[in-house]
Amino acid sequence: MEVQISDDEKxxxxxxxxxxxxxxxxxxxxxxxxxxxxxxxxxxxxxxxxQLGQTTDVLAGIKLELxxxxxxxxxxxxxxxxxxxxxxxxxSTQFAGKGGDQYGEEVAAAFHAAYSRSLxxxxxxxxxxxxxxxxxxxxxxxxxxxxxxxxxDAISLAVIGALSDLEIPEVxxxxxxxxxVSVVLKRPRHGGNMRDEEVPVEMWKxxxxxxPLLLTVSKIGTANLVDCCPEEESCIRAQLLVGISQxxxxxxxxxxxxxxxxxxxxxxxxxxxxxELAQKATxxxxxxxxxxxxxxxxxxPGHSFLL
Amino acid sequence: MPTIRSNLSIPLNELSxxxxxxxxxxxxxxxxxSKFRPLCVKCGVFGTQDGSGYAEFGNTRVLAQIFGPDxxxxxxxxxxxxxxxxxxxxxxxxxxxxxxEIISCISSVIFVQKYPGKVIDIEITVxxxxxxxxxxxxxxxxxxxxxxxxxxxxxxxxAHVVLRNDEYITDPSTxxxxxxxxxxxxxFVPNLGQSTGIxxxxxxxxxxxxxxxxxxxQKAISLVPVIHKAIVKSVDEMK
Amino acid sequence: MITGTIVAPGDKVLDRVGQYRLGNGLYEANKRIYSxxxxxxxxxxxxxxxxxxxxxxxxxxxxDPRENELLPYVGAVVTAKVMAVGLRFAKCDIxxxxxxxxxxxFSALLPKKKLRPLEPELSxxxxxxxRTNDYILAKVCEDVGIKDKFVLSIAEDELGVVLxxxxxxxxxxxxxxxxxxxxxxxxxxxxxxxxxxxxxxxFNDDSSAMETDA
Numbered sequence: 001m002e003v004q005i006s007d008d009e010k011x012x013x014x015x016x017x018x019x020x021x022x023x024x025x026x027x028x029x030x031x032x033x034x035x036x037x038x039x040x041x042x043x044x045x046x047x048x049x050x051q052l053g054q055t056t057d058v059l060a061g062i063k064l065e066l067x068x069x070x071x072x073x074x075x076x077x078x079x080x081x082x083x084x085x086x087x088x089x090x091x092s093t094q095f096a097g098k099g100g101d102q103y104g105e106e107v108a109a110a111f112h113a114a115y116s117r118s119l120x121x122x123x124x125x126x127x128x129x130x131x132x133x134x135x136x137x138x139x140x141x142x143x144x145x146x147x148x149x150x151x152x153d154a155i156s157l158a159v160i161g162a163l164s165d166l167e168i169p170e171v172x173x174x175x176x177x178x179x180x181v182s183v184v185l186k187r188p189r190h191g192g193n194m195r196d197e198e199v200p201v202e203m204w205k206x207x208x209x210x211x212p213l214l215l216t217v218s219k220i221g222t223a224n225l226v227d228c229c230p231e232e233e234s235c236i237r238a239q240l241l242v243g244i245s246q247x248x249x250x251x252x253x254x255x256x257x258x259x260x261x262x263x264x265x266x267x268x269x270x271x272x273x274x275x276e277l278a279q280k281a282t283x284x285x286x287x288x289x290x291x292x293x294x295x296x297x298x299x300x301p302g303h304s305f306l307l
Numbered sequence: 308m309p310t311i312r313s314n315l316s317i318p319l320n321e322l323s324x325x326x327x328x329x330x331x332x333x334x335x336x337x338x339x340x341s342k343f344r345p346l347c348v349k350c351g352v353f354g355t356q357d358g359s360g361y362a363e364f365g366n367t368r369v370l371a372q373i374f375g376p377d378x379x380x381x382x383x384x385x386x387x388x389x390x391x392x393x394x395x396x397x398x399x400x401x402x403x404x405x406x407x408e409i410i411s412c413i414s415s416v417i418f419v420q421k422y423p424g425k426v427i428d429i430e431i432t433v434x435x436x437x438x439x440x441x442x443x444x445x446x447x448x449x450x451x452x453x454x455x456x457x458x459x460x461x462x463x464x465x466a467h468v469v470l471r472n473d474e475y476i477t478d479p480s481t482x483x484x485x486x487x488x489x490x491x492x493x494x495f496v497p498n499l500g501q502s503t504g505i506x507x508x509x510x511x512x513x514x515x516x517x518x519x520x521x522x523x524x525q526k527a528i529s530l531v532p533v534i535h536k537a538i539v540k541s542v543d544e545m546k
Numbered sequence: 547m548i549t550g551t552i553v554a555p556g557d558k559v560l561d562r563v564g565q566y567r568l569g570n571g572l573y574e575a576n577k578r579i580y581s582x583x584x585x586x587x588x589x590x591x592x593x594x595x596x597x598x599x600x601x602x603x604x605x606x607x608x609x610d611p612r613e614n615e616l617l618p619y620v621g622a623v624v625t626a627k628v629m630a631v632g633l634r635f636a637k638c639d640i641x642x643x644x645x646x647x648x649x650x651x652f653s654a655l656l657p658k659k660k661l662r663p664l665e666p667e668l669s670x671x672x673x674x675x676x677r678t679n680d681y682i683l684a685k686v687c688e689d690v691g692i693k694d695k696f697v698l699s700i701a702e703d704e705l706g707v708v709l710x711x712x713x714x715x716x717x718x719x720x721x722x723x724x725x726x727x728x729x730x731x732x733x734x735x736x737x738x739x740x741x742x743x744x745x746x747x748x749f750n751d752d753s754s755a756m757e758t759d760a
Contacts, residue, residue: 106407108400109402109404109407110404110407112400112404120510244513245510252513254510254513255489255507255510255512255516256508256510257507257508258506258516259408260502260505260506261411263411263413265415265496265499265503266501268501268521271505271520272520350584376616377652378650378652378653382694383694385694418573423693423694424693453555454584456583456585456616458573459555459582460555460556460575460582461557461582497556539553541584542584542586542607543552545607545608
């Protein structure tokens with residue numbers, strides 16, 4: 001979204017945030033109200049829609065794919081989550097045509113970097129390696145439907161939401177001819193007189209409690225802010241994208257990604273302050289997210305969020 | 308300490324692809340974890356280009372060229388547009404990551420308002436990548452910028468360091484960075500003491516982040532004299 | 547700082563401005579003066595309009611101003627080709643500065659009010675001065691409204707058309723300063739011709755260019 005604000009308005013805004021008061025009444029460390037709903041797309045294996053401050057709207061969907069790979073070329077388990085970020089021209093006119101492609105690639109690359117150790121912080125992710133040479137590939141497609149500031153934050157929430165919504169089928173691996181294996185979906189029989197196809201496939205879910213959150217922390221004047229709205233984004237001096245994963249049991253935090261964005265200069269102390277703010281914010285969001293994921297009512301399957 | 312090899316020459320036999328098992332030279336194994344790989348920097352490689360620079364850290368070699376500022380007839384804003392063409396990085400995800408990082412770094416140092424309606428094209432070729440391609444590329448760009456005469460805040464130095472167990476390793480090669488907890492590429496403008504780019508990856512416990520960044524900064528500072536000397540030398544030659 | 551010291555971008559040149567005026571290749575940050583390009587320090591003096599001596603400090607890449615400046619600078623005499631003529635502007639491409647040819651062309655504008663000195667609005671049409679495909683000598687000047695393109699002026703006797711061709715591509719010969727004649731048809735056409743001096747000083751390295759930058 002394009003905003004045009006005058007120098008005087010900018011000055012007013014900067015002075016405001018320096019005294020910890022933003023134009024919409026938040027303090028520097030506050031987020032806008034968020035909406036997170038899961039199971040919004042019936043055609044996906046897991047989906048989530050996140051709305052931030054009623055305008056930034058992000059939709060994440062996961063498609064599973066059983067992939068066979070060469071065990072000699074890839075002897076070690078690899079990170080199975082693949083990100084693809086799509087900016088539509090609906091979000092901002094600057095993404096019209098191919099305008100958003102490069103930007104989308106760059107955002108996806110940041111998420112790849114932040115999730116490069118996902119095997120460590122999602123304990124049961126290694127289960128996606130179903131057999132020697134076979135694994136579930138998790139294709140995460142993110143669309144930015146509306147853009148009004150701090151979309152990486154919204155994407156990272158949507159990603160976690162979609163991962164928690166993801167149901168991966170249990171499989172049975174049977175040896176096959178020529179040293180190969182055949183992978184069959186697991187359908188546990190509980191008696192009854194049903195045909196095989198009617199028995200539901202057993203599913204399992206990922207443990208997302210330690211997934212990293214990617215937050216943008218912006219420097220405006222001398223203040224550090226989270227979750228900037230477009231007016232604030234036009235005043236940003238420098239921005240950091242910080243990915244932090246939390247270990248809830250031990251209250252430990254790991255930084256999985258820090259990137260300086262948008263071409264600005266930063267003092268060393270500011271960098272550390274901004275990371276600290278991100279950590280503080282992460283803690284709050286983790287709590288809210290865990291609560292929401294636990295209490296959210298399941299949607300009726302087969303209905304999209306548009307209805 | 309880092310050393311300068313004076314004149315740039317890339318012998319043809321070295322240009323051929325280095326086999327994976329040859330990458331590890333005996334001496335690099337004994338390298339102190341606080342020292343850089345043998346490095347070579349050169350400001351101004353091609354006379355005909357507007358700006359060019361070359362940086363080599365061990366087996367990682369990067370060439371940077373700058374074209375412009377030119378008018379392209381379309382760009383009419385009151386600041387210069389910076390475009391980047393990054394070659395020699397095969398992994399598309401890495402490419403996008405590096406591209407974003409390098410663009411952000413360059414645009415933070417160039418005085419873009421001084422070139423309204425102009426376009427500055429930057430072309431970076433990663434000739435060979437043996438770890439630390441991003442920091443090498445940023446060094447090469449800084450040298451090319453100094454050669455081009457485009458006004459900017461100052462020379463930037465960058466260092467790539469990793470954290471393994473409790474040990475910080477400077478400028479690791481691909482084989483040396485196996486099994487690390489995480490690492491960071493840090494680039495900054497020494498005269499202002501401000502960072503232009505940070506790229507931290509891996510899984511670094513938050514209490515180690517400060518030390519890791521500080522270590523990277525110290526390493527970047529130790530590169531300043533080398534790069535400064537290379538730039539001064541190129542000015543001297545031009546005179 | 548001594549004249550001639552080689553500096554890299556970002557080197558501190560002065561602790562504070564002091565009596566100097568800042569020239570090219572320098573910027574101020576945290577009250578200190580840093581170099582923004584690689585080159586050597588140069589200090590020169592000139593007298594301003596009220597006869598005060600002004601000391602200017604700058605960083606140069608080369609003693610030759612053509613090598614020193616990347617782009618056509620204000621006050622430079624350039625060779626340009628007229629690409630299109632409109633009602634109020636003629637679109638030009640700067641080809642060369644002095645005898646140094648640029649690798650790429652820079653687009654520039656020649657406004658109607660810069661065709662002749664001290665004349666706010668001309669009633670005469672553009673074609674009495676320059677036409678499309680003419681080569682002109684012009685001076686780069688500053689314009690408050692136009693920032694993304696260079697603004698040219700031919701409002702001096704030494705500036706104007708130096709080469710033009712007729713309808714059939716034939717050479718046109720200069721008759722006097724505002725008329726040319728076709729070598730083939732003998733038809734005359736109006737032009738504002740340049741009076742190219744024999745001893746041409748293309749670069750006067752003095753106040754006119756530097757004052758505006760300070």
